[in-house]
Amino acid sequence: MNNSLIIGQYVPGNSLIHRLDPRTKITIIFFFVFIVFFANNVLSYGILVAFALTAMLTSKVPVRFIMKGLTPVWFLIIFTFILHLFVTKEGTVVFELGIFKFYSGGIIQGFAISIRFFLLILVTSLLTLTTTPIEITDGIEDMLHPLKRFKFPVHELALMMSISLRFIPTLMQETDKISKAQASRGVDFRTGPLKERVKAVVPLLVPLFISAFKRAEELAMAMEARGYQGGDNRTKLRELKVTKLDIMGYLIFILVVAILFLTRTYG
């Protein structure tokens, strides 16, 4: 488990999408989420789908990883599609099944909503698939920087996030160790009624919490010993750089938005 562990969904790579600045990716995705709701005909949807699929292919992330990210939402997509089939009563009746009448408007609406969902999930999961959690943290820290003026603890938040990320594997290893230790003393995590299994988790959680607090205390001391005194006057090793690639990324996105607004139907 130790060596195969990847935090988050990140798939290592060196594609154009991987090399984009995290801020560029976050900004584009942020606006993409809005733009999706402006599409209202086949052509405009086509452009958005083409944009998302191109991004996906450029990232060189294997399709199965992307599909894995989509699994929890498939149900939602299909459910909203069916809901629209039954509820929307616009356009002409396409066919009848017993007492149900299916309208053309319902089918079109259903498709449109499903595609929106699909696009949103696809694009946002591309962010986590091609950006390490630490890069995302850096990006968010930098983008929230203006909030510092309003006493918003940007640096502290980012540090908390990066330390939590760094300790996830450590605590997972620890959980593994404790659960083995407790299993060897006869705690049964896997069989029996649900109530019993929930009870069995208690001897796992108690030592885990105690050790996490102890770790936190020791880490705080080690950080202080190494001269940590908060975010002021601090320099940073990891630096974010806007490159030509990012400018290209923005330009392509603006182009897509422009074409979208030209092709969507008005009135």
Added chain:
Amino acid sequence: MRRELIEFRNVSFRYDEQSPWVLKDLSFTIYEGEFVAIIGHNGSGKSTIAKLVNGLLFPQEGEILINGIIVNEETIWDIRREVGMVFQNPDNQFVGATVQDDVAFGMENRGIPREEMVKRIEETLQAVQMSDYRLTEPHRLSGGQKQRVAIASVLAISPKVLILDEATAMLDPKGRKEIMGTVSELSEQRGLSLITITHDLAEVVQAERVIVMNQGEIWEEATPREIFSKRNELRDIGLDVPFVAILAEGLKQVDLKLTKEPLNQEELLEELWILHSKT
């Protein structure tokens, strides 16, 4: 005479007013470039000494001088520039997401420019033989490797003294040996003072001077060889005596005349050869 680097003047400390004194009227001096081992059983106050030196704790009585500066609330940040510390648990002192981030952490805190950081990361990781792991995450490193990184991150801010607070206690014998080797080599190269705090007598062999702590007081201050010869007394204050020392004692009891107290296997072997060729 070497310059004084750390000076404890009649230091007493306790964690709160009800609890007993952890350190009682303690005075000692550590000089520049010196390698001192502080040894004692659990609760003898040895780790408290390390925390006092770094200003993580302050004494109730007496004063501590580092490089001529008294340790107090105002001076701790200057003090921490001079004093580097490596703690016991390799995991709980690793702050960065990767090795290079962790080495950078101390430098980031001190506002060192990025170009300088990159240079020092390269240099210190090479010094602890971890250059190949620059981008590795902590959960893929062994305990010994993590302690190496911790040492590199301390070296990166070029302190005057390096304190190892039970830094090898959680490592296997091989890792322990490697860390001590690396550290003593580095301190020699850089003229760094070294204080190793331990309960393991085998680790004090390379030290120039050993301070043995017992019940918050200095029980003995001597060279490793002199300390090793006091096996029974050491056992009485709860320290494990290394096997070589026990063996040497046994040999003496059967009237084998060893010329000096052996510190390790090689020395004992040497003694036995000499003895053998004499008879």
